[in-house]
Amino acid sequence: MIKRPLYTEKIMTYVNTPFVKILTGVRRCGKSTILKMVMQELRQRGIDERCILHYNFDSLEYEELKTAETLFFEIKQHLSTEAKTYLFLDEIQEVKFWEKVVNSLMTDYDVDIYVTGSNSRMMSSEISTHLTGRYISFRIFPLSFAEYLVFRKTYTEVSDNHSELINYLKFGGFPAIHLQSYSQDDAYTIIRDIYNSTIFTDIVKRNQIRKVDQLERIVRFVFDNVGRTFSASSISKYLKSENRSIDNETVYSYLAKLESAYIVHRCSRYDVQGKEILKTQEKFYLADPAFRYGVLGYSSDSVVAMLENIVYLELRRRGYEVYVGKLDNMEIDFIATKQESKLYIQVTQQINSPETEQREYGRLLDIHDNYPKYVLRTDAFAGGNYEGIKTMHIAEFLLSAEY
Template sequence: MIYRPIYVDKIMTYVNAPFIKILTGIRRCGKSTILKMLIDEMKKKGIRENQILHYSFDSLEYEDIKTAKALFSHLKQHLSSEGKTYLFLDEIQEVKSWEKVVNSLMTDYDVDIYVTGSNSRMMSSEISTYLTGRYIAFRIYPLSFSEYMIFRKEYAEVLDLHAELANYVRLGGFPAAHLQKYTPDEVYTIVKDIYNSTIFTDIVRRNQIRKVDQLERIVKFAFDNVGRTFSAASISKYLKSENRSIDNETVYNYLSKLENAYILYRCGRFDIQGKEILKTQEKFYLADTALRYSVLGYSPDSVAAMLENVVYLELLRRGYKVYVGKVDNAEIDFIAVKQGNKLYIQVAQEIGSPETERREYGRLLDIRDNYPKYVLRTDVFAGGNYEGIKTMHIADFLLNDEY
């Protein structure tokens, strides 16, 4: 079990705080393991074994605890009589109306509660209603490049840093795919299983979707268009060209369900000159790059978009709100905003001509403010500064958390 301090340290800050700690994220991103890490940390701080209750509700062991009443009755009987009880409830969405249980426990008993879940039922309007002001949500992601490197050092032979970045882009960051040395095909088998269980359990079955082939075509369109702006209308037009009729509202509905299952992330556009968020032509990014390759297969021409995807996820991990920037008719890959600070970022696999260089750097030079600006790339480049714009290898940016 490899320690993931980016999450554990942040969550430990809220131990004993009067909030329910909710860990959400795509299946198999490491939420259950992080719960175990939290338990270990608490034991180190002197919390006794009899004060800790840990349940995994996707296990057959707790098959009989599927209602709020059954869960409340069971937990009430097992609360510690010697001080605060620390409850760790894994995949809690399997219990119907679970939010009523944790709300009641927080009100009536001396407890500190940590829960995990993998789909939209974890962050629905009902939860907000029942737990208003009483919970803190932590989004858990698959391994960052930094975490991936730790796994590599533990389980495999480490290559040159830039070669490792290429592997990371291709193989993704699901922890299960890096617990030993797997071939790409073996990794994609693991990831395809995660994809299938998410699509068919968290989306199709829970939402009683009948036209599964329609959903899968939308998934493939989104996966194949990472890093490109598109709308529901463009998806409808694409499906119509394949003799599949679907209205825009249904497309938006499917995209929202993919977001709620944490497969897709929606990135809005921001008009830098008008200083407003635009409501059209958004971009979508994947929870993990290996999802694309496990579903659509590997293709070299997809690498540039997947590099962009990797940088996008890293910015989210670091707590930024991320937008696609619009300057006149040009586009800035990312505007990252956190506590009043901004970063402007262009991502390029390579810059092979003076014309491309002028385009990539020129877009940033057109922004007339003093916030840091970066061009991140994977090819060989001379110098690290271009008229005030810092040039970095993507691997170096991913491993340097000062930004």
């Protein structure tokens, strides 16, 4: 296993604390492997193997344990009577009322519990009711650019960071893609398998959706409009142009289901002057850029949007709340906030004219505060500062530890 300390070090901080550790994220982003890394770390700390219990509910081996009662009594009979038991429950959302099981175990036994799930209903009101103040949530993302480079180095020689960014853009960060060298066709076959299993298991099957074709058309619209603001009504109009009638509420419902399965991330707009979050014309970004290329195919006109997508995900990995900025009639690609810190970011593929330079830098110069401002690009440029605005290659920004 290739280590992912970005997550394991945070999780290990909470070992033996009275909190359920909940790992959530899109399917195949590495949650199960991170659980195994935590288990391995516990063994290295001297925890007896008999005190570590692991159940993976994606496996048919545990098909009979998908009710609260059967799972509770199964676990109960295997708990250690001599020491704390470390319990790992993988893809727990497959078990109905699992939160009641976890709550009972936490209340009545000496256990330390870790769970993973691929649906945001893992964080629903039911969990808050049963585990109020008793859980810590960790959001797991596909590989960052830095992690991608580590994975690549295990089986091949890597190019310079700028060249590798192009590869990362096309193939994304799902760990399964970067455990060995795959052709583009083979890589996208794996991506489509991840996409299909997520759509049909976490959305269609769980929500008993009958109009699958309607859902897939909405998915394709969202994938094709990454980085653009749009509303439910714009999707409705698009479908009507294809002789597919759908109301706005149904569109909103489908978008919420895509979010709940972590396929897409909703990015709200923030009014810089009014200092308020706006509830219209949001943007959506994908859990991984490879989804876009695996499902719709590669196109050069999508590169800027996917570069935005990569920057968005990196900011989220680092714990930022991320918004699209609105300043009068102008748009700031990202406003990222974390506690008392704030970043303003413009993302562009290249600046090849004074007009483009004015557009990208001028928007940030119109913001009159002292928070850091960045223009991120992929072309060659001279110097790293423009009237207080830092210019960086996107690859260097992704690898930087300074923000």
